[in-house]
Amino acid sequence: MKFQNGAWLMKEGHALFSPKMIYEVEKNEDSALLVLPTRGFDLQSVVLTMKITAPAPEVIRVQTWHYMGVDDGDRPRFELNLSQNSLMEMEEDDEKIVIKSGRLALVIDRENWSMRYERDGKLLTKSGKGDLAYIKTDWKGDYYSYNGENAYMVQHLGLSVGELIYGLGERFTPLVRNGQSVDIWNEDGGTATEKSYKNIPFYLSSRGYGVFVNHTEKVSYEVGSEYVTKVSFSVPGEYLDYFVIDGPTMKEALMRYTDLTGKPALPPRWTFGLWLSTSFITSYDEKTVLGFIDGMQSRGIPLSVFHFDCLWMKNFHWTDFCWDSDIFPDPEGMLKKIHDKGVRVCVWINPYVGQRSALFKEGKEKGYFLKRENGDVWQWDMWQPGLAIVDFTNPQACRWYASQLKKLMAMGVDCFKTDFGERIPVDAVYDNHFDPVKMHNYYSYIYNKTVFETIESVRGKGEAVLFARSATAGGQKFPVHWGGDCTANYESMSESLRGGLSLTASGFGFWSHDIGGFEDNSTPDVYKRWAAFGLLSTHSRLHGSTTYRVPWNYGEEAVDTLRFFTRLKMSLMPYIYSSAVQTSRTGVPMMRAMAMEFPDDLNCAYLERQYMFGERLMVAPIFNEEGIGRFYLPKGRWTDYLTGEIFEGGAWYEKYYDYLHIPLLVRDNSIIPKGSRDDSPEYDYARDVEFRVYALKNEARAEIFDRGRKTGWIEGRTEPDTGCIVFKGESEGSWKIRMINVHISGVKGARYEIDGADTVVIPEQGQEKVWVSL
Template sequence: MKFTDGFWLPRPGVDARYAQEAYALDVEDGELVIEAPTRIIERRGDTLNRPLLTVSLASPAEGVIRVRVEHHRGARRDQGFEIATDAAHQALIEVDESGGVVDAGALRARVVRGAPWSLSFEHEGGTYTSSGAKSLAHLSLAPGAPVAAEPTGVTGVTSTGLAAASEYMHAQLSLDVGELVYGLGERFGPLVKNGQTVDIWNADGGTSSEQAYKNVPFYLTNRGYGVLVNHAGHVSFEVGSEAVEQVQFSVAGESLEFFVIAGPTPAEVLDRYTRLTGRPAIVPDWSYGLWMSTSFTTDYDEATVTEFIEGMAERDLPLSVFHFDCFWMREFHWTDFEWDPRVFPDPEGMLARLHERGLHVSAWLNPYIAQRSRLFQQGVDSGFLVHRADGTVWQSDLWQAGMALVDFTNPGAVEWYQSHLRGLIGQGVDAIKTDFGERIPIDVVWHDGSEPEGMHHRYTQLYNRAVFDVLEEVRGPGEAVLFARSATVGGQSMPVHWGGDNSSSFVSMAESLRGGLSLSLSGFGYWSHDIGGFEGDPDPAVFKRWLAFGLLSSHSRLHGSTSYRAPWRFDRGDEAPGQSAVEVTRRFTKLKQSLQPYLVAAGLEAHRTGTPVMRPMQLAFPADPAVAYLDRQYLLGPDLLVAPVFSAEGEVEYYLPAGRWTNWFTREVVEGGAWRREVHAFDSVPLWVREGAVVPLLEEDGSAGEFRA
């Protein structure tokens, strides 16, 4: 949200009250508390008829400092997210005539007494960022003030799209020369966020819009620190866009809380961030193999499923998981946890037969209960469904006719939903695709009294947690795996997540990768996407290029909307040797199968440190300025560089960082520190091994092997 008209003036109808000075500093209950009046106090009369901002600084963990800025402290505060604190950590707080310091080890916050307002965040070698004059503010908006309250659906948006909420808080943190901002969730636009307005508000907008399924109000920069805004409702970021020297974040209400997180490397920032918000869980080894789906609206029964599975086996295409999408349940009945008896009369027997083939099974779910579901009236009678203020059940026809929403703030509703889920898992389902979780209404009342705007994001956490906990309970730790679409802060603790509804094109393939890299820089350890694209029927060239990309991602799934994604459906029979979709699938599926020990080790590292399996170049090579804007390549694990091919002709341009690299396929050894332009056949992709790497392998006969570079 933009409150100013250029550098000097506020927009019409905006009354901005900025922290002008650090007037008084006190140590209270382990916090440094600063009185920050909104005018410079020169005489006693200046304390009258003027707002005071209270700024409190504390440290929940080593290298982390929490900043809370409050106007009226008695106002309702956003619940924020679950933040872990280190009870053994004790920050050093000092106050003297010059100001105050909170020393959190790798990070210090320094407040200078008096005017102008000055709060800096320092490390041993200098300053990460700072909050200076006009950077902390309480803002009041007159009716009709031309301040856009994006996105649509946020509390108080008028029909004209102007802000109707009257009170806001904002903070600004400085950007240095050449400083670049990354993260803010799974975003499909430019990887570098400078110059963008980013609204943190989960939405089902596909991969080709500014909306995102996984919004995370956390960013990190190439200057070695990160920032988490601890606000579960709508957060608007202006990343060098309103004030080009600042990152600004604003929220409705009377208080704003954020954490500054030290590095100095991006990996260390993610380590500290995931200590606060949750480590990625360990996922089962079998989840790294190829997943195949029925696709979305296709017709299928057990015979169809068997045809696909046997077709993969006959063509020597390794398959690990078979996924049943929406229509395993009867139309108009989602969600009732019952297999459609017209096409699956013996679900237990069918699932047992799939297990006998060595496959694991995934099934689709969502948090909605359709009006025709056998569970609908149970939910109504028991108070397990989300209500409106007048006591009626919230319902919609957008998705399923008359659908309601499970209220996961109600412990009884959680147990009710989980009891049906246990039955499904007991039938033989191994993994759950938790679809949706973004379109959460705000004109409702929650069982636990949660503030509706904050629940728009917290809902996905409760929904995925309800499912993940049952999987872990039944399967055991390290054997639970979701395939989730929506997420927010902390969602990384319940993997895996996939990129949502993309289209079948090279452009969408590239935007999907940008989303995955952005999510990785937001603390998520694993990520997948629909190979070939979800919408439409991909051209064979798109499908084959996407196979290499998809099978060199942390997790890999064949899935579509209206058409099957069986590889042989993309072959005409006149392809050159090695260039058919079947052959390309075989080559890269077996490659990924051989990499399983390496990927499992990378997943364990994600669990221990928060470093993702798919590593953006900016994370892997923070000292190399040439990688700052790269968004078409990545490291898979610590040692494999992948540059997907985004063209039918096979033309690709990518950068090899300094050092010696070995080509996986040809064993060619080259010196890095340069750009490369190449042309690749469908059965090839730039795949390089870092000097000195020892990549553990699983040979086809089951024996252990390795690749040494």
């Protein structure tokens, strides 16, 4: 939100009150309290009170109040993991106060108010005169005119020359946030506007720190927009709470942010396979569904999950959790047939209950819905006629909603697509009487949490997964999230990727999108290119609006393309799943912007049409009907995973790719485990695994995980004296290297038969391509 009229003036009717000095310091065991007058010692002036703490390593929290008597008990709060032990160190003298948390320090000038955040004594960001402020937008010169409205707290933090900002949730505008105005406010706006389904009040700096604004309501950001050298954030009211989180790298800052807000849960192995949907408002029945599954399997396309979208329930009855008996007379029998084919089942739900639903009367009578001020159920005709909204602040309503899900799981449903959760009113009354404006974004959290924990209670820990659209901070704990309603064209495919990379820079580890686009119907060309992109994403779902997305609707070449990339992903499951385990443990996303992986390469800073898939693979989807792949490679030797072609980094490339190829490059010094199967995401990843070794420079390691547990590893290193490669490998104490296939340029290959050895030495001339089988 902009308050200024240029560099020197406020907008008409606006007044700004900013600290001029520190009047008083109160040091406690775990905090420092500062009294900050805005007009020297004038008694008839605004005074701000600031509390500074260090609740986690390399994290400093700053809370600032104007009126501390304003009731703060009616707001939701993010569920944060805050240390019970203070990590704060404080030093002070006549000139300054220094508060430290590890290498991160906040330096405050006593006499001439300013704040500097430093890492090892070097500036990260700063706040000077007028940058921290209380602002009234209806100012009439009367200090006693407070009425609880038109008041804001604002903080400006400086941007250094060349500093770039990422994150703030799923945003479809350019990946670099500089120059953008961003409101943290969940809305159902598609993927082609500034609106977003998933708004996260956290941004990540290219200088390796992040800032989390701890408010569930609307937080307004001006990122180098109102002031071109500052990031500004403001919230309505009398209180501002934010955390500065140091890395010192972007990945480490994300690790610390997710330490605070929660790590992404590890999705079950089966979720990484291909999902097929009925699409949004298409007509279908049991024969259609089984025909689609049989059609995929008869064409050799491994299918892991079948998703039933809206019309598994009777129209106008959404959501009643009841199968439309006219179309599905025997849902249990149908679900058993699907399971017998080795396919899981997902069904579409939302948090709304239309008044034609069988559940409406019960929900109304028992008070399970949001209400109006007069006690009536809050209803409107947006989306479903007369719909009500489940009140997840009511524990009984949560149990009631969960009981409906459990009935479906007892039938054979495995997981749920938690659609919607963005269009939440700001004039409703909640069971816990929380402020409905501050609940608007937070509703998505309690909705998805309720569903996720219900699945977990039935299926067991580690077996829960959602396909969620809405989110706020902390929502990463309940994966997977998909990118919303995109259109079936290259432009929308590209904006979807921007949204995904922006979301993963905001702490979300797993992400998906509608292969082929949601709105309209894609051309066969777009469908095939999107299939390659979708199957090199963490989760892969075919979904549309008014047309089916089965590949034979797009021609036999689309069938071949989908089969190829589905089987490619399945063969990469040892690598993909091991990467997923690391994501769940660290919070570093599986799909990440190049700038996050290569922060020192300035060419990567603005890249938004390619990404790292795990730590070792780079993917550059093709966004044009000419089949031209355009991508940049950082310094080093890169190898095309599909063809073996070598690329030297530090350069841009432009190259034609047919439909069975995509720029999929392995960085040097990598060991990529390739699985023994390509027909399922669920198999023994350690059995007959093949390790592909790429341009080993010094030492590399690959690990195999299964069901969240490490089952094996391999290390390769070059001996400095001889230049030979040495391998060691083990699997739960029993692995032995059985065979080494050495592929040398110009030679078909040399095979080293090793029987029972645990160490293998490869001559120097064999280093270019090495496949290790265990």
